[in-house]
Amino acid sequence: MHELSIAMSIVDMAQEEAERRNVQVDAVHLELGALSGVVKEALLFSYTVACDGTLLEGSRLVVKDIPIEVFCPSCKLPRTLVSMQWFHCPDCGAATSEILHGKELVITALELRQ
Amino acid sequence: MINEPRLLEVRKNVLKQNDVLARALRGRFRTQGTFVVSLVSSPGAGKTALLERTLSQLHGQYRVAALVGDLATENDALRLARSGVPVKQITTGTVCHLEAAMVQRALEGWNVGPLDLLFIENVGNLVCPASYDLGEDLRLVMLSVTEGEDKPLKYPTIFNSADAAIITKCDLAAAVEFEEEAAMANIQAVRPGMPVFRVSARTGDGMEIYLRFLTRKLLREDGDAVNEDIPLAAIHLSASK
Numbered sequence: 001m002h003e004l005s006i007a008m009s010i011v012d013m014a015q016e017e018a019e020r021r022n023v024q025v026d027a028v029h030l031e032l033g034a035l036s037g038v039v040k041e042a043l044l045f046s047y048t049v050a051c052d053g054t055l056l057e058g059s060r061l062v063v064k065d066i067p068i069e070v071f072c073p074s075c076k077l078p079r080t081l082v083s084m085q086w087f088h089c090p091d092c093g094a095a096t097s098e099i100l101h102g103k104e105l106v107i108t109a110l111e112l113r114q
Numbered sequence: 115m116i117n118e119p120r121l122l123e124v125r126k127n128v129l130k131q132n133d134v135l136a137r138a139l140r141g142r143f144r145t146q147g148t149f150v151v152s153l154v155s156s157p158g159a160g161k162t163a164l165l166e167r168t169l170s171q172l173h174g175q176y177r178v179a180a181l182v183g184d185l186a187t188e189n190d191a192l193r194l195a196r197s198g199v200p201v202k203q204i205t206t207g208t209v210c211h212l213e214a215a216m217v218q219r220a221l222e223g224w225n226v227g228p229l230d231l232l233f234i235e236n237v238g239n240l241v242c243p244a245s246y247d248l249g250e251d252l253r254l255v256m257l258s259v260t261e262g263e264d265k266p267l268k269y270p271t272i273f274n275s276a277d278a279a280i281i282t283k284c285d286l287a288a289a290v291e292f293e294e295e296a297a298m299a300n301i302q303a304v305r306p307g308m309p310v311f312r313v314s315a316r317t318g319d320g321m322e323i324y325l326r327f328l329t330r331k332l333l334r335e336d337g338d339a340v341n342e343d344i345p346l347a348a349i350h351l352s353a354s355k
Contacts, residue, residue: 002211002242009128017124029121030128037244037271084270086303095306097274105245107126111119 006038006105007046007061013107015055027060027111033104034068034084062111068102132246135214139249148229149332152248154272155256156265157238160282162190163315164256165235169197171325176230176332181220183212183237190235200226211242214249231332240269252331258283259292263300270304278309280324285314 014028028047032040040063047061068081074094082090087097127133143150153161165180172178179200182190191203204212204220217234234250236243255276257265260283266273273279279301287294294312301310309327313320 002209002245005209006128006245009131013126013128017122017126021122023122026119035244035271035274037241037275084274084304085267087274087306088303095302097306097308099274105128107124107128110122110124112122114117114120 001042003038003042004046004050007043007050010047010061010107011050011054011056014059014110017110018055023110024113025056025059025110026113027062028056028107029062029064029109029111031066031104031106031108032063033066033102035099035102036105038105040065060111064108066101066104069100070096071098071100072096073098129245132214135218136247136249139214139217140251143232143249143251146228148232149252150232150234150248150250151252151254151328152234152236152250153254153256154236154240154243154276155238155258155282156240156261159238159256159258159261160315161235161238161256162193164280164282164313165233166194166197167315167318167321168233168325168328169194169199169201171321172231172329173197173199176329177228178231178233179226179229180233180235181217182235183216185210185237200224206237210237210239211246212236212248213246217248231328240265240272244272244275252277252328254278254280256280256282257297257301259287260290263293263297266297266300266304273301273304273308276305276308278311278327279305281310281312283314283316284312284319285317 018025051057068084069078072079072089072094074092078100079089088095155161180194181202181204183204183206184190185206188203191201194201202220202224204216234248253276255273311324313324
């Protein structure tokens, strides 16, 4: 369970950005890859806790799930995996371990208070 | 009129601090000629037993040392110290994984001299360590025969993040009716092409081939031309279906 420390990092980074730009934040937008090692539900819960007593208190965490995209060595194309238990091209079945997307843990935007 | 939410675009990697530190560590290890191997597994899979045997067998041929992560005790470090190589405990308190900053702090003031190989034993956990780069060159994930063949499918993220897998406690395989072929197929499903080794730290079976793999990796880091045809214990079973 490392989601709380990740949530605290998210809050720290968002707060720093909000202070620097002198804005109030309603929501933090996050890209979360299926291979990030972070559980979304645990992160959402931890986020509320991490926001307590900060400028972000009352804000939401908006998570965009990023599926695993691999490069298929046989099709020579990016392919989205159907299952993270099967690192093989969904089209031709070739094994692949070249990961293009799915490890994201990235703050992409701050939603500002109107 | 409905107001569109006003978005301020930023792009910040949440783990940037760890990643930057890990990169710096990796650079430093490389400059010093130290090859770094980390070990991850669930609690009780036999990381310490395997490491104890590994250190004993490499001691004398290579300059080796180990950092060992644990939540609360120093028992593992005391065990490993019996091998005669320098060992330092990283006690994480309540933290369930190692981070690059912990490795950096452990290295500060640790007077071990030049090293060929540094082992980092992570906290027993198949979830959280997957997210944290420690600056290692090689990540070994371990699976003991007593855990069940489907561990790779249950924890694909950590298996996918590893460079090689080791099946441990192989001396118990028959007693627990371990289905090796299923385990191999599951490993290859989540990380195609990953080398897999079978060892028993108790009897020493399989140690030689795994150590040969490690030392070849180490030599290649030093820039020597090394033959890549390592007779991988398990490749013939890889799920090439």
